[in-house]
């Protein structure tokens with residue numbers, strides 16, 4: 001049986017692996033079979049991850065995190081976890097290839113998925129004028145004309161935030177009223193850079209190598225028209241990847257995995273969670289990485305309490321860390 005299994009190969013999973021591996025806990029990290037490296041594999045330049053003053057391409061950053069985790073002894077498996085047996089002291093993880101792995105502690109870092117519009121162009125234009133994250137990409141749209149799709153609080157927040165950069169921000173919404181809170185609606189409505197496009201859905205995204213506009217379809221009349229744009233932000237929701245732990249771990253009202261305060265402790269002993277799967281608000285690479293650190297240290301405490309010598313020694317080296 002292993003000390004730690006980590007599920008997920010995003011910034012949270014690999015950072016947890018770096019800490020666990022340096023504590024000589026020889027973590028096994030299940031990376032998934034197709035989405036290895038997590039959400040940052042879908043983007044181009046990352047300019048807000050500390051330590052890279054010139055910026056770094058998303059896949060390069062993830063390659064470095066993986067190399068750092070492997071350097072200290074993390075074993076990476078390229079498969080998906082298909083089922084979990086985590087109630088008892090031994091955590092069992094079954095993979096798509098039928099293999100089962102066991103560990104004393106589990107770190108669950110499966111991230112969350114931004115909802116997509118379901119258009120084929122999304123795959124090609126992601127990171128090329130098409131984004132799901134205003135905090136990450138707003139900076140690239142200085143003095144541009146852009147649009148935000150959505151009608152909830154996060155769409156209003158993204159649109160309002162984007163007016164710091166863009167000259168014009170359309171908010172495209174399929175109905176004639178918003179589901180955002182009154183205060184967020186009012187803030188957006190009062191902003192002279194924001195213009196609402198009601199009863200409209202995006203039928204197609206235009207552009208070969210970068211977004212040049214969208215084809216809008218009127219949801220009442222079915223009429224189509226072209227809206228020229230430099231960028232498009234999709235803010236129609238987010239789904240934490242929790243399907244494997246439904247009925248096993250407590251979830252929050254927002255659908256994220258419940259953790260105890262600022263720790264990574266879930267409702268089951270020995271099961272820790274980190275990254276976007278526990279985070280309804282911030283969802284950044286660096287917050288996910290920080291959260292992975294917390295999970296690894298919490299897991300070390302848990303293992304040390306069970307008599308794991310490596311975990312106890314690692315905690316002594318970091319004696320300033322106390323999370324009890």
Ligand SMILES: Cc1cc2nc3c(=O)[nH]c(=O)nc-3n(C[C@H](O)[C@H](O)[C@H](O)COP(=O)(O)OP(=O)(O)OC[C@H]3O[C@@H](n4cnc5c(N)ncnc54)[C@H](O)[C@@H]3O)c2cc1C
Pocket residue numbers: 007008009010011012013030031032033034035036037038039040042043045046047048049079080081082109110111112114126127131132133136137241244274275276277283284285286288
């Ligand atoms: C297009 C885009 C651009 C972004 N740009 C930035 C940016 O510039 N700066 C920034 O700070 N943030 C950015 N973000 C946000 C950032 O990517 C996320 O906050 C961060 O990746 C979350 O890390 P995570 O480790 O929690 O999850 P993720 O990165 O989502 O990784 C989760 C991993 O778990 C794996 N997984 C899920 N289920 C299973 C399973 N059953 N078995 C095995 N593996 C599984 C997934 O395949 C994935 O590899 C961007 C996001 C997107 C979508």
